[in-house]
Amino acid sequence: MMGLAAIQAATDSFSDQNKLGEGGFGTVYKGRLAEGKEIAVKRLSETSGQGIVELANEVTLIAKLQHRNIVTLLGCCLEQSEKLLVYEYMPNKSLDIVLFDSSKSARLDCKTRLKIVHGVARGLLYLHEDSRLKIIHRDLKASNILLDDDMNPKISDFGMARIFGDNQIDANTNKVAGTYGYMAPEYAMEGIFSMKSDVYSFGVLVLEIISGTKSSCSHSTEPDASIQQAWKLWSQGRALELMDASVAESSDADRVLKCIHIGLLCVQENAENRPSMTSVVVMLGGNSTELPRPIEPMSSAGRALSLSVSDEPLL
Structure with a gap:
């Protein structure tokens, strides 16, 4: 715990x-x-x-996590009517602020974007497989990726995360929580979430990082146009055209193509066809160009979503 007076002094009374x-x-x-x-x-x-x-969920979870690609929680405060969480300061703020601003996105050259993809993959692998807990994040997106002074990514915001048992594969909720565009089909339509629904969100994020374009699905009846565009270019052998034009000249073509390929594998309609984060990290780090061929991703048109910002806790 951290005292309210100390936090108020540190922030100049939340100026x-x-x-x-x-x-x-x-x-x-x-x-x-x-x-x-x-x-x-x-x-x-x-x-x-x-x-x-x-x-309480976020505090309970993140206090038990230690990884270079997971944000560090320093303390919390529940004094008076305040509900405060205190984190390490990330000087470059969140990924979305840089990535989707044309005046700032050039700071993310190809090498840095690939570093961010790898870092987020390692952080998600830690949550799924390598930490003391098996954690499903459920809200992985660009605004929940923080960047330190060296542009290393750190996954943040565990308010919607859930702990799974060692042998648990998935869970179901009748209150879907999350963000349009990043939701796996089975989660959006049936409330089923798992490691593979996080993998889907990761795939969307990868395609955003490469293209510099925000996922265009902002409503339940809209198609995932950005994913469909990535598939179209990849299937026509023109995948490099997806690369953000501001950094295209600095691109490492082979690694960019691999990231796009892996991103498309992660957004497969059927959860069973998506790779695990273990496989993703291996594919990202390996030299082999022989990757499974993705299936054309579905359109999200017609999805019936009922969004809520809360859910029954599993803690």
Whole structure:
């Protein structure tokens, strides 16, 4: 736990000058502790859909995780009416802020984008297989990937994450929580989530990182146009045209093509056809060009979603 007074002093009483960003959960502020350490404070608003259950879930999970590609939780505070989470400060903020801003995206050259893909893959593998817990993130997206001063990625925001038992394959919920465009079909339509639904989200993220284009599915009845475009170019042997034009000249063609191929494998309609994160990390790091051929991904048109920002906890 961390005292409210210390957090208020660190953030200059949550001044607007220290505001890093905001979302449905509330606002994130930059701060500096008395000893000089920089922090990021996630302050949940009273109207936030992410309530005490999700906050407790995030604290319980992330406090047990230690990996270079997982954000570090430094403390929390539940004094008075405040609900605060204190994290290590990430000077380059979140991936979406850089990736989807044409004035900033050139900072992400090809080498850096590939580093981010590899880092997120290793972090997700840790959650699924290598940590003391088997964790399904359920909300992997560009805004939940933070970047340190060397542009190393760190997975953040575990409010929707769930712990699986050692032999558990999947789980079902009647309250789907997440973000349009990143949801696996079985999760969006049937509420079934698993490691393979996280793999789907990772695949969408990979295609976004390579293309610099945000997933275009913003409603349940819209097709995943960005995924369909990636498939069309790949199947026609023109996959490199997907690469963000601002960094195309710096591209490592073979590695970019491999990432696009792996991204398409991860967004397969049938969860059983998607690779595990173990396989993904092996494919990303290996020299073999012999990868399984993906099947044309489905359109999401006609999906019937019922989104909610909360869910029954499994903790």
